[in-house]
Amino acid sequence: MSKEVWVKADWSEPWEERKKFITSALEAGAEAVIVPNEDVEKTRKLGNIETISKSEESDFFLREASNVEEVEDAISKSQKSDKKSVLLVEVSGKEMEKAAARAGNQVDYLIMIAQDWKVIPLENLIAELQTTHAQLFTGVKNAREAKTAVETLEVGADGVLLDPKIGGIEEIRKTREVLEELGQEKFELVCGKITKIETAGMGDRVCVDTASLMKVGEGMLVGSQSNGLFLVHSETLESEYVEARPFRVNAGAVHAYIRAPGGKTRYLSELESGDKILIVNSEGGASAATVGRVKIEKRPMLLIEAEYEKRKIKTLLQNAETINLVNKNGDPISISDLEVGDEILINLQEGGRHFGVQVEETLLER
Structure with missing residues (x-):
């Protein structure tokens, strides 16, 4: 099964700087980009790519959580919305890992962000979410981390959220190519x-x-x-x-x-x-x-x-x-x-x- 690449481009830099990364995501064949609310329409004018933001105008509605209470609040609000829901969770310990697993039963997409990129929390969430409908993504900074993410426990994450701010624009193309190569039959x-x-x-x-x-x-x-x-x-x-x-x-x-x-x-x-x-x-x-x-x-x-x-x-x-x-x-x-x-x-x-x-x-x- 093919793995998706989403690109994070919601930093505080000016639009012209973010635009370079969004354009590269389009050209590389990434499936979606996370953008600030004010960039949704501008992004759509660049080409056909799914937008993720905290605006109701985007294709997917984004919520973020860094503690258990925020996870529970996001779960409650996702149940009341018709928009496809994306929950980005910062997994800082076992309690947050368990909360993220609970969210997998309620949201459409769950993005796990772990400090310094940990494999063990991802392995645990892959195992926990196999029987849920949620698609599991994990945050990565480069193509090497992306390869590890989609190969973990042989099943792997359903996709990756790439933050190319440090690695640069070229990392978007490298990540897409790595995932396409791994997806070959x-x-x-x-x-x-x-x-x-x-x-x-x-x-x-x-x-x-x-x-x-x-x-x-x-x-x-x-x-x-x-x-x-x-x-x-x-x-x-x-x-x-x-x-x-x-x-x-x-x-x-x-x-x-x-x-x-x-x-x-x-x-x-x-x-x-x-x-x-x-x-x-x-x-x-x-x-x-x-x-x-x-x-x-x-x-x-x-x-x-x-x-x-x-x-x-x-x-x-x-x-x-x-x-x-x-x-x-x-x-x-x-x-x-x-x-x-x-x-x-x-x-x-x-x-x-x-x-x-x-x-x-x-x-x-x-």
Whole structure:
């Protein structure tokens, strides 16, 4: 699951100074900023980012607590408000830690601030809040602390509140990059042997264009069966027929599954601009990408079947030499050159899918 980065920018410095940090937060892809009340509208004019303040005009309403009484007061007021509630708690001892845990049952977001950044209080709150609805954030000053926070107890905090005042603007980008790297998924890819290649008539095929540029060896996991997907290569290769389109994967027929973040699959037919899918490389590393455009057109199709340890999987791809799978060496191989007996990279999983979510059940797909 991806971890969020919020940026603290509510210091007493002039707006022009704070503006530099808010702009950097926007450019780095941070999800929210804490700003003074008077900066809410000015921040919105800079770009689309959630605002957090003590003003009712902000997206999230912020309350702060440095003692038990203030925590209890914040809990009481949060229950009477329709606004998403954020409680920032300075955890200075065990009593404040317990009070913060109680608040986790009532507020939407709980930010733990510990003097000199302590790991133990965070571990305790992660354990206490696992069954509550509150999202747990912790205050950090740099990317190194952020990495520790989201890895604590393997579960980690749901996000971090970065105070970049000391570390500087560049720390915002570093923190976002560290969390994105930690959030990358990993797939086991095995070599499936091609057992069948045959024409499959006309069908509606889907090109998935992303807002990211892919490299050689990267593509998307696609297939007709949820428990077995092919690594379909991106159009990063130029040919005498078409120019390279490294943002695109000609992914296959509309009925096929494609892997999305968070262990989910989507049907190719339901993808649209703004959706998230996974870009996967030949080593199995995966990162999320945003769908920019989906092109569905009627084209001649080819049935591809592969086998691994007596398990057979299939997919339908457009019958064109510009479509590639990935061979056992991690190199693209055109389906026009593909032969029975060739080995290509596939991903296998157990169980089935229910609305795109993996479930443990007996399922037969042919």
